[in-house]
Amino acid sequence: MKKFTAGLLLSLLAxxxxxxxxxxxxxxxxxxxxxxxxxxMLQDDAELLDKNFYALSATLGYxxxxxxxxxxxxxxxxxxxxGPDNVExxxxxxxxxxxxxxxxxxxxxRAQYEHDEKYYGFVAPSYAYFGYMFSLIREDFERPxxxxxxxxxxxxxxxxxxxxHTSVELSxxxxxxxxxxxxGTRMNF
Numbered sequence: 001m002k003k004f005t006a007g008l009l010l011s012l013l014a015x016x017x018x019x020x021x022x023x024x025x026x027x028x029x030x031x032x033x034x035x036x037x038x039x040x041m042l043q044d045d046a047e048l049l050d051k052n053f054y055a056l057s058a059t060l061g062y063x064x065x066x067x068x069x070x071x072x073x074x075x076x077x078x079x080x081x082x083g084p085d086n087v088e089x090x091x092x093x094x095x096x097x098x099x100x101x102x103x104x105x106x107x108x109x110r111a112q113y114e115h116d117e118k119y120y121g122f123v124a125p126s127y128a129y130f131g132y133m134f135s136l137i138r139e140d141f142e143r144p145x146x147x148x149x150x151x152x153x154x155x156x157x158x159x160x161x162x163x164x165h166t167s168v169e170l171s172x173x174x175x176x177x178x179x180x181x182x183x184g185t186r187m188n189f
Contacts, residue, residue, distance in 0.1 A: 032062060034062065034188050036058065037059075040055045042104070070111070072112075079105070103130075104130045105129045108125065109124065109125060111123050119158065119160060119161070123154070124155040124171075128173070129149075130178065151175050169184060
């Protein structure tokens with residue numbers, strides 16, 4: 001089901017990459033809303049787990065100009081696991097099991113500085129939720145259990161703008177025992 005949801009999300013956001021209104025002096029009105037699509041790698045360094053998971057996430061944000069080249073952008077990100085998202089948790093022989101990364105949701109308040117028309121950088125404190133499914137394996141039975149991890153984090157990154165509507169960016173977010181590395185595209189309208 002999550003693969004279907006990720007595919008549906010991708011198919012709904014893909015047309016936005018081609019919908020560029022003409023750049024004019026009034027194009028600032030088109031660039032307040034921000035929609036993004038990211039491919040992320042979640043590096044989980046928890047005590048029983050040392051594994052990378054992958055997620056496809058969508059971001060929605062709104063840009064508020066606070067100074068000449070500065071913006072505040074509250075943004076909401078939803079991500080779903082893609083690729084190999086299953087790992088054996090065998091570091092503890094007392095409790096062997098399997099862990100599956102399921103989804104993530106985060107809210108960030110991005111402070112963005114635009115160096116010029118092409119380059120920008122940002123820092124973003126955030127609060128995130130990461131959903132997991134644990135399966136405890138003992139002798140002849142397997143017991144699934146849902147779990148999650150929540151917490152405050154700090155992210156930073158930068159981007160390159162192709163035009164007033166389309167950009168590509170790299171970002172890194174750091175939470176307690178987790179690091180989230182992302183590459184993605186942003187469409188402003």
